[in-house]
Amino acid sequence: GDSVTQMEGPVTLSEEAFLTINCTYTATGYPSLFWYVQYPGEGLQLLLKATKADDKGSNKGFEATYRKETTSFHLEKGSVQVSDSAVYFCALSDKRDDKIIFGKGTRLHILP
């Protein structure tokens, strides 16, 4: 079945460092891909999404490009801030069955 694999955390970086959180997926069809974020004490919210190959999703300085050839959707940010500390979930939605499959999440700690 469809699945999402993302790098295990926690990931600890200093402020202004470059961030990459790896995400790869397995899907039979052509899924949409998402990154959701859960800030401390808050609910899950969509960070960005891409619905077809080579699309780039971006929001709040974060970017991720849908790479069909490598089945990847890595999350990147050029200069992280303390306020980016959160848990990040990669997810996919396969149109065949309308379910959204989430990765296990990656906890990010940014040190001042």
Add this chain to the structure above:
Amino acid sequence: GAGVSQSPSNKVTEKGKDVELRCDPISGHTALYWYRQSLGQGLEFLIYFQGNSAPDKSGLPSDRFSAERTGGSVSTLTIQRTQQEDSAVYLCASTYRDTHTDTQYFGPGTRLTVL
């Protein structure tokens, strides 16, 4: 309200008791999902409702778990004879129509503790 709401926000129960968790989706959203988030684990899909179609129950971990959605709106997740391993945050999400592209909007969750 504008968002997905869930109640109660916290529930503490004794092993063996039944619990009901409620989700009010965003008005007009036809799809509703329940997930479970256990400590140190990711989001585990439980059940999915889409319009008037039969729900996708493939994620329910046992027959102690059930859910219904009345009138295409409010949903109730019921856990019978709760066990300690049921302790988790139960999240509800809704989306307008096309889950392939539409954003899922999550509620704040219900934290369930089974003693």
